[in-house]
Amino acid sequence: MRQEGLTIGELAARSGVATSALRYYERLGLIRARRTGGNQRRFDRAELRRVSFIRISQQLGVSLEDIREALAELPDGRTPTKADWARLSARWRRRLDEKIELMTRLRDDLSNCIGCGCLSLRSCNLYNPGDELAAQGTGPRRMLPAPPPAVVHPEPPPPPSPLLEPGSADGTG
Numbered sequence: 763m764r765q766e767g768l769t770i771g772e773l774a775a776r777s778g779v780a781t782s783a784l785r786y787y788e789r790l791g792l793i794r795a796r797r798t799g800g801n802q803r804r805f806d807r808a809e810l811r812r813v814s815f816i817r818i819s820q821q822l823g824v825s826l827e828d829i830r831e832a833l834a835e836l837p838d839g840r841t842p843t844k845a846d847w848a849r850l851s852a853r854w855r856r857r858l859d860e861k862i863e864l865m866t867r868l869r870d871d872l873s874n875c876i877g878c879g880c881l882s883l884r885s886c887n888l889y890n891p892g893d894e895l896a897a898q899g900t901g902p903r904r905m906l907p908a909p910p911p912a913v914v915h916p917e918p919p920p921p922p923s924p925l926l927e928p929g930s931a932d933g934t935g
Contacts, residue, residue, distance in 0.1 A: 766804065767804030767805055767806055768805045768806075768807065768809070769802065769803065769804065769805075770784055770795070770802075770805070773805045773809065773810065773813065777810055777814060777817065778817070779813055784813070787813070787816060790826060790830060791834075792812065792826070792833055793809045794809065795809070808841040808842065811842070812833060812836075815829070816829055816833075822861060823861065832853070832854065835849070835850060
């Protein structure tokens with residue numbers, strides 16, 4: 763008699779993700795499987811949605827750690843509802859809008875670059891002679907949004923020095 767749920771091979775075939783990646787996702791806690799009496803993995807069909815979410819998020823450049831944090835907010839023990847996914851989406855909206863804006867700027871700026879042969883370096887957003895933009899942060903500073911201001915933690919005061927005996931240069935009296 764066949765166990766309920768998808769085998770790892772079925773999940774791989776259905777999702778387009780290699781079985782090795784699915785095992786890795788399971789190790790990271792991104793997806794869950796139960797085990798049969800023969801120790802074979804069985805995935806609930808709802809895990810297919812999680813794998814799809816992981817795959818799309820990765821293609822957008824979202825880290826597995828950020829994906830894990832997002833998926834951890836979904837309920838355990840039941841299939842996430844539309845409302846559960848809507849809450850996750852609302853939390854990610856600003857981040858996705860920022861990525862869309864950056865990708866749009868990149869597309870538009872690259873369109874201006876293609877075919878120019880870098881003859882117009884004064885207007886090139888990637889040109890940085892003498893690394894003059896290094897003080898503004900890492901990467902292509904004219905393309906990326908401004909980095910958040912650095913948090914400066916004041917140095918703690920030095921511990922008080924032991925008191926010396928009056929009239930003694932070395933404290934021996």
